[in-house]
Amino acid sequence: MAPHAGGDARRNTADGGHQPYANEVFIDECAAAAGVDPVEYRLRYLSDPRGIAVLRAAANLAKWETRPSPRRDQSAPIARGRGFAYVKYENARTYCAGVAEVEVHRQTGAIRCTRFFVSHDCGQIINPDGVRAQIEGNVIQTISRTLKEELKWNRSRVTSVDWASYPILRFPEVPEVHMELINRPNDPPWGVGEPSAVLPAPAISNAVFDAIGVRLRSVPFTPAKVVAATKTTGAKA
DSSP states (O other), X not given: OOOOOSBOOOSOGGGTOHHHHHHHHHHHHHHHHHTXXXXXXXXXXXXXXXXXXXXXXXXXXXXXXXXXXXXOOTTSSEEEEEEEEEEEGGGTSOEEEEEEEEEEETXXXXXXXXXXXXXXXXXXXXXXXXXXXXXXXXXXHHHHHHHXXXXXXXXXXXXXXXXXXXXXXXXXXXXXXXXXXXXXXXXXXXXXXXXXXXXXXXXXXXXXXXXXXXXOOXXXXXHHHHXXXXXXXXXXX
């Protein structure tokens, strides 16, 4: 059976999109196992013309470099990687695809997303500025959730009570966000509020694998989790 190359976001995407995350990281794993470029692998199993268009648009926007396997360079203290993700929201509307560029500090395990590229097809676009603002908000908020935000508690209470114990992305850490909107004036307008929010977690996860060969299985991708994962897999950190 061919893998399903479209993320299903039926679960609440405000939590980061569990199903699209699982789908898109698994697709990336399949591509790596097959020795096929992640974008090309998705295209093999995607027949929806609008999905193909949005996928190609993201790859072109990011100037994606085709590669059959991760391009890990184990020599530099800062490893860099790129990861791809694609979703058709609720398998029924709004298509979007994204490319994350990350830097991983080998010694500390800290991850920074430096640039994020999004292509977006929500049908007819009525207010382009509103669409762009919404996508930027989706991407930045979810990168913050992916890399930093973690609710902690003990046996009696929640201990994440302030911005020190529940850190969020700070202004110097906000990546460049580049996007391409695909307007379809003859099609119904669909939602913009959540679809692109499901892209950062899988795209960043796949980018980290590209950088250091480590698969991260749960958000947030804290430095401690990265260091632990590199020790488990034997990758050099």
